[in-house]
Amino acid sequence: MSTAEMYLSQSAHIAARTLGDDTLIMSTLDSTIFVLNAVGTAIWNAADGKTPLSQIIHERVCSEFEVTGEEAYADAKEFVGQLAEHGILSISNAPVSPYANPEKAQAQASATKPARPSESGGIQGAEK
């Protein structure tokens, strides 16, 4: 596992809604659509700018899904990197102020369905 911690913040330039296990996200900058699966949704909902990715993996992914910490962390790094490339979230190596999100209860982890490690990549699909 990498020694440098990663802190994730959701971008303000998105529209997002969690429906069951999936999260639908659309970039307001270029209208790219993303659909996150259950694991991606768990990470997304915990991306508050102050919780390190390793803690998110431990508390929201490994405890809920059938996946080991190392596998999950490697997949998650790739996943958050892809989202960051599209400006959907930002990654920093120190805690940041989270984007104000008054959405009730949506931030709670919605994942209940176990996923195999191969499903833990996070993004179910993306298209413009």
Added chain:
Amino acid sequence: MSLLDEMNEKATARGVPLSAHLDITWRCNERCVHCYLDHDGKGEMTTGEIKDVVCQLADVGTFFLSISGGEPLLRRDCFEILEYARALRFNVKLKTNAVMIGPEEAVRLRRLGIEQVQISVYSHRAEVHDAITKLPGSLRRTLEAIRHLRTNDVKVSITNVLMQFNQQDAKAVKAMAQELGVNFVIDPTITPMLNGDRSITKLGITMNELREVMRTEEFVGDVAEFCSPVSTVGDEILDGYSCSAGHTLAYISPFGDVFPCVQFPMPCGNLRKQSFREIWYNSPAFIELRSVHVRDLHTCSQCSHTAYCSRCPGLAYMEGDMRGPSSADCQKSYARTGIPSAAISRAGNRIPPLRSGLVQISGLY
């Protein structure tokens, strides 16, 4: 299948209203000759009530939110409502005539991340557009607003509603849209007034004009493909629904009334008396609507156009039977393919005129 189609399917299966259309006022600074609304503002929801509705929509899973009117910017709290909706992570579209959008408003809309501003433009000629809106100078102001929006990279879509007065200008409006860098949508349907008055539908284009529109490459793309009849109707179609109204789409009036769609005035409840969740899931009207599959439509299920018809259950409802055909859509299918719909055949192949008389509008110049 696209990701959005997949999410729509999931929303339908889960009964989630993925899209909502919220009119925050019916008041308007224009008086369009074909408008289906009255413009009474008495009893409109307050800012607090509207925010509560928006919050309820987020709770039930709504993602796409159209803020509309009337002219929504006539409300002093319009930007406050837009800001609130964006803070709740809605994908927000604003439907406006844009005459109140100047440079500052365009910047604010850009900063808010509004997905699209939808604006009706009836003609490239001020004498035609302004005669339809009955607001002198409206075309000039609308076009200025579109330029401000585009300067700020706000996406804009122009809707060109076709009527007898302006249908000859549609190609020029499309060319203007291209020049402005905005999307262009053509709409040949005149919606009856929500109180059931159908007189404004007389303003619509004739069958011959509609046929011409549907054979114009600029509007439909590949004419041969667009106009070719498709007669295969499988179980997938028959087990499906005519449209998303009441399944993944809801309309909310400025007074808190909930309907399946703005074009489907079947009362389902009022948000001053019940929560949105209660109305959406328990209203007898919504439950009845969701029980109607294509195979339950007494005429349309037998029609050769069923697989691709744009049948609007709201227009059918306004004709008296939500399980019946919608004349406007029968006429569109006929104009497109030259094949009479089942409803037209049953009427002895008589095609009712799209407009039954001339309606005069007074010119402003």
